[in-house]
Amino acid sequence: MGLDEAVHQEITELIGSNEVVLFMKGDRQQPQCGFSATVVGILDGLLGHYHTVDVLSAPQIRDGIKAFSSWPTIPQLYVKGDFVGGCDIIQEMFGSGELYEALGVEPVEVVQPKIGVSPAAAEALQQAAAQHGGDGRELHLAVDATFQSHLSIAPRTPADVEAVTEGVVLLLDPISASRADGISIDVSETPNGQAFKVDNPNAPQVQSLSVAELKALLDSGEVIELLDVRTPEERAIAAIPGAVLLNEQEAARIEAMPRDTRLVLHCHHGGRSQQAAEQFIALGFSQVFNVIGGIDAWSQEIDPDVPRY
Amino acid sequence: MALQIINAGPPAEDIAEQIRSAIGESMPEAAIEVRPQGPGHFEITVTDSGFEGLSRVKQQQRVYGAITELMAGPNAPVHAIDRLECRVP
Numbered sequence: 252m253g254l255d256e257a258v259h260q261e262i263t264e265l266i267g268s269n270e271v272v273l274f275m276k277g278d279r280q281q282p283q284c285g286f287s288a289t290v291v292g293i294l295d296g297l298l299g300h301y302h303t304v305d306v307l308s309a310p311q312i313r314d315g316i317k318a319f320s321s322w323p324t325i326p327q328l329y330v331k332g333d334f335v336g337g338c339d340i341i342q343e344m345f346g347s348g349e350l351y352e353a354l355g356v357e358p359v360e361v362v363q364p365k366i367g368v369s370p371a372a373a374e375a376l377q378q379a380a381a382q383h384g385g386d387g388r389e390l391h392l393a394v395d396a397t398f399q400s401h402l403s404i405a406p407r408t409p410a411d412v413e414a415v416t417e418g419v420v421l422l423l424d425p426i427s428a429s430r431a432d433g434i435s436i437d438v439s440e441t442p443n444g445q446a447f448k449v450d451n452p453n454a455p456q457v458q459s460l461s462v463a464e465l466k467a468l469l470d471s472g473e474v475i476e477l478l479d480v481r482t483p484e485e486r487a488i489a490a491i492p493g494a495v496l497l498n499e500q501e502a503a504r505i506e507a508m509p510r511d512t513r514l515v516l517h518c519h520h521g522g523r524s525q526q527a528a529e530q531f532i533a534l535g536f537s538q539v540f541n542v543i544g545g546i547d548a549w550s551q552e553i554d555p556d557v558p559r560y
Numbered sequence: 561m562a563l564q565i566i567n568a569g570p571p572a573e574d575i576a577e578q579i580r581s582a583i584g585e586s587m588p589e590a591a592i593e594v595r596p597q598g599p600g601h602f603e604i605t606v607t608d609s610g611f612e613g614l615s616r617v618k619q620q621q622r623v624y625g626a627i628t629e630l631m632a633g634p635n636a637p638v639h640a641i642d643r644l645e646c647r648v649p
Contacts, residue, residue, distance in 0.1 A: 314632055321625030323641065336617050 258315035266329045269302035271354065274316045275326040279303050280534070286338035287326045293345050294328075295396045295535065296426030297356050299509040330354060345424070346408030359425040366392075366414045366421060367435035372447060373417035375438050380404070380419075392421045394430040396510075396535040398454035402447060455537040457528040460515060462548045468515070469493055476505065480518045480527045481546075489558045491517065491549055497527065510535045517542035517549075519560075572596035575637045579604065579627055586626035591649070600639025607647040619646035 266272050273290060277283030279301075282291050294301055306313035306325055317323055320334045328335045330353055335341070344350040351358045368376065380390050383404045392414075393401045412428040414421045423431055430453055439448045460468075468475060469492075478501065479486060479494040486496055494517065495501055505514065514531055518524040521543050528541045542548075550557045576594040583592050583606060590608035597603055604623065611619045623644060624631075630638040 318628050318632065321621040321628060323624050323628075323631045334617070334621070340617060 254315055254318040255311065258311050259319065262312065262315055262319050265302070265304060266332045270331055271298060271301035272329040273301060273303045273326055274306055274312070274329070275303055276305070276307050278305050283307060284325075286324075289338050290326045290328060290341050292393075292395060293341060293350070293426070296359070297351070297354055300507045342408075346410045348410055359429060361412060361425055362429045362432055363412065364414050364423065364428050364431040365433060366416050366431060367433075368417045368419055369435070369437040370417065371438045372436045373419050375445060375447070376402075376419045376421075376436075390419070390421050392423050392427060392431065392434075394423075394427040394434070394451065397533050398430060398451050400431075400434070400447075400449040400451065455532055455539070457525060457532055458538075458540045459543050460540040461543055462553050465491075465515065465517075465542055465549070466553050476508075476512060476514050478505070478514060478516045478524075478527075479546075480516055480524050485519065485560070488560050489546055489550065491546055491557070505531075506534065511537055513538040513540070515540045515542065517545050519545045520547050521545040570637060572599070572602075575630070576602060578630060579638065582630060583623060583626045587622065597642050600637070601642050602638060602640075603643040603645075604641055605645040605647065607649050609649055611646050611648050616646070620644055622646075 271294070273287075273294065275282060275284075275287035275290065277287055279291055279295070282288035283305075291303075304312060304316075306316065313325065316325070316327055320327055322334065322337065324337050327337055328341055335353055336344070341350065344353060348358060376390060379402075384390065387406050388404050389407055391403045391405050391411075393403065395401065407422055408424070410425055411422040412425060414423060414428075414431070431451070433452045435450045437448045437450075438445050440446075465477075469477075477491070477494045478497045479490065480497045483496060497505075497516075505512075514528070514536055516524040516528045516531075516539070518527075521541060522545075524545065525541045528539045531539045544552075546557065547559060550559045573596065576596050579594045579602060580592050583590060583604075587606065587608050587610060589610070590606050592607075593605040595603040606623055610622070614622075623646065624641075627638060630636060
């Protein structure tokens with residue numbers, strides 16, 4: 252079962268036309284295996300955009316890439332047409348600092364995060380470390396691109412940042428460290444027993460924009476992404492100049508943008524756009540605005556020539 | 561009611577021999593050790609001067625490249641390589 256000429260061609264084109272390509276199970280938004288998720292987690296912290304290929308949707312590539320790379324496992328990372336490695340190697344390179352150079356990005360600036368831990372949480376963490384740690388395995392705190400926190404016990408890597416508080420030593424990878432400053436950890440009782448509760452003030456929230464503020468923004472000439480989340484039918488009745496319909500194509504375009512791109516969303520009254528805004532926050536965007544009152548408020552307060560409906 | 565027979569497949573030692581053979585063909589001077597570790601799982605140690613100066617990834621690609629066929633498809637005799645060590649003599 253050698254490597255089919257057509258598949259060889261397909262793979263060659265993929266790695267030739269995209270600077271960074273990750274052959275994985277699932278996609279960036281929904282990895283379908285732990286190893287793929289780990290690599291996505293690292294790449295998300297370092298790159299705004301990279302191409303992924305879901306081998307689960309393309310069985311010929313699933314087998315083909317293994318023959319192409321002389322590598323038996325998925326995920327597989329290609330940078331500038333060269334095979335870099337799988338999950339273990341990517342983690343090692345991230346830990347040693349080699350990965351920044353391989354990707355052509357600046358090393359993540361090391362932030363020494365201030366982490367608050369309640370006495371009850373400190374005790375629970377010490378217990379967890381005593382029970383499951385040892386043998387070089389220590390407490391790790393990871394904060395992902397959506398600002399969810401994850402506690403684990405794992406070996407220390409050279410790039411880990413140490414945060415010591417209430418006698419507890421927590422290790423964070425550089426990307427998590429930059430997201431964890433000001434975090435506080437407590438414990439709370441749940442029906443399933445004790446659980447850690449993490450409050451992260453850095454987690455981006457959807458911000459509100461009044462129609463007056465939107466008008467000022469548009470008049471300033473500043474280039475913004477103004478997205479209309481309504482239906483094409485509604486758009487035909489009334490539209491705000493400069494707004495772009497958020498269809499699949501636009502969504503893909505936005506999703507490829509740096510996560511600090513300013514996004515302004517509107518709909519008819521502000522309800523649907525709030526939901527859409529929250530979805531962009533979940534994708535890791537940090538500057539997301541919802542227009543309060545929607546195009547209805549725009550008609551009433553800014554431009555009565557825009558029909559109400 | 562017929563009794564279903566599930567064939568166990570070739571013994572691990574046979575597959576280990578196929579692995580040795582495949583690597584040996586592509587790296588004739590190499591010293592090759594293949595250790596079965598349960599159904600479909602193997603550990604491999606290869607010692608060859610050809611590894612000199614190569615990155616770990618490139619060393620491993622040499623070995624994996626030789627056994628691609630043995631790992632291809634849903635009924636591949638080699639399911640996973642738990643550990644691959646590449647050494648220079």
